[in-house]
Amino acid sequence: MAAVAAPHAIEVRGLRKSYWVREGGLLRGRRRRIEALRGVSFTVGWGEVYGLLGPNGAGKTTTVKIIATLLEPDEGDALVAGYSSVREPLEVRERIGVMLSVERGFFWKLTARENLKYFGLLYGLDGRELEERIEELLELTGLKRLGAENRRFEDMSLGMRARLGLARALLRDPPVLILDEPTLGLDPPSARMVRSILRKLASRGKAVLLTTHNMFEAEIVCDRVGIISRGRVIAEGSPGELKARVSDRVPVVLHVRASPTEAEALAQRIGGAVSRLTERDGGLLYVRVLADPESAERIIQRAIEEALRLGVRVAEARIEEPTLEDVFIALTGASEEGGGGG
Ligand SMILES: Nc1ncnc2c1ncn2[C@@H]1O[C@H](COP(=O)(O)OP(=O)(O)OP(=O)(O)O)[C@@H](O)[C@H]1O
Numbered sequence: 620m621a622a623v624a625a626p627h628a629i630e631v632r633g634l635r636k637s638y639w640v641r642e643g644g645l646l647r648g649r650r651r652r653i654e655a656l657r658g659v660s661f662t663v664g665w666g667e668v669y670g671l672l673g674p675n676g677a678g679k680t681t682t683v684k685i686i687a688t689l690l691e692p693d694e695g696d697a698l699v700a701g702y703s704s705v706r707e708p709l710e711v712r713e714r715i716g717v718m719l720s721v722e723r724g725f726f727w728k729l730t731a732r733e734n735l736k737y738f739g740l741l742y743g744l745d746g747r748e749l750e751e752r753i754e755e756l757l758e759l760t761g762l763k764r765l766g767a768e769n770r771r772f773e774d775m776s777l778g779m780r781a782r783l784g785l786a787r788a789l790l791r792d793p794p795v796l797i798l799d800e801p802t803l804g805l806d807p808p809s810a811r812m813v814r815s816i817l818r819k820l821a822s823r824g825k826a827v828l829l830t831t832h833n834m835f836e837a838e839i840v841c842d843r844v845g846i847i848s849r850g851r852v853i854a855e856g857s858p859g860e861l862k863a864r865v866s867d868r869v870p871v872v873l874h875v876r877a878s879p880t881e882a883e884a885l886a887q888r889i890g891g892a893v894s895r896l897t898e899r900d901g902g903l904l905y906v907r908v909l910a911d912p913e914s915a916e917r918i919i920q921r922a923i924e925e926a927l928r929l930g931v932r933v934a935e936a937r938i939e940e941p942t943l944e945d946v947f948i949a950l951t952g953a954s955e956e957g958g959g960g961g
């Protein structure tokens with residue numbers, strides 16, 4: 620699609636949105652106001668994949684719903700290709716492809732192909748053009764390769780449904796794509812396929828806005844990332860720029876053969892600032908400490924000494940590159956739970 624004169628594909632300006640929720644029982648319940656968005660602003664350029672990264676309840680879905688004209692903000696506006704989501708929703712809708720939660724709005728008894736045909740007709744496509752577009756999208760999303768094009772929606776796997784959701788969002792070949800957690804719950808091949816399609820679309824000049832709480836995904840697929848926490852974008856930049864912000868803290872990682880209690884004890888003795896402790900295959904535990912670059916090697920040394928004392932075997936110890944997750948933790952002081960929007 621040519622004729623995209625607006626300087627930004629998406630321009631979000633000072634979005635605010637509150638919800639009223641009832642707390643407590645039906646009779647004694649009190650109404651409480653939740654400020655879901657407290658002034659969200661960012662822009663997405665043409666040819667760019669922009670990721671809104673944030674924990675549960677941060678305001679990601681609320682933001683994309685407003686941009687996609689599905690929800691009105693209390694304040695602020697979102698421009699898509701120069702059109703206002705608040706004042707010109709029809710203009711906006713013509714220019715966006717939207718993929719919210721995967722299962723929305725498909726006909727369970729219709730096949731993948733029939734569903735696409737239905738939505739194509741609804742969008743004003745028909746005849747040869749529609750048939751060709753559907754074939755193209757069944758190909759692109761791998762539904763054909765999976766032999767799923769004639770499968771009923773109700774019999775499709777989550778991965779197939781996600782691919783179909785993406786195909787539907789692309790039916791009109793929109794210049795702007797908006798996706799809320801497009802890879803949530805997908806297996807690695809499906810997630811990889813979705814990500815590679817998003818990269819391909821951006822390379823053709825389209826703008827892609829996606830939300831995720833998956834740091835790994837944000838790192839590999841996004842040109843720029845906005846970190847959203849409690850209704851505000853608290854940091855923005857390319858993954859590299861954001862990681863450079865925490866270069867004063869490098870992760871020291873130890874793989875140890877130990878019980879969780881022993882590993883905890885070890886972690887505590889080497890400084891306490893453990894960000895993660897997860898089970899690994901083969902009974903290995905993963906202890907991660909953030910250190911300033913000068914003391915990183917000393918921490919490894921000390922960890923090995925302390926491990927000896929505790930009778931814990933260290934299988935591997937190394938200094939790693941910071942990840943977006945480290946940025947996130949450094950900025951919000953919270954891991955991926957948190958949020959709550961209050
Ligand atoms: N319809 C609603 N009614 C009341 N509160 C809502 C509603 N939708 C969202 N909220 C609240 O607004 C805040 C932001 O929610 P939102 O769904 O935008 O977050 P999110 O970043 O998409 O989270 P998640 O990662 O869980 O999808 C949360 O506190 C949520 O509980």
Ligand SMILES: [Mg+2]
Pocket residue numbers: 679680681799
């Ligand atoms: Mg959400």
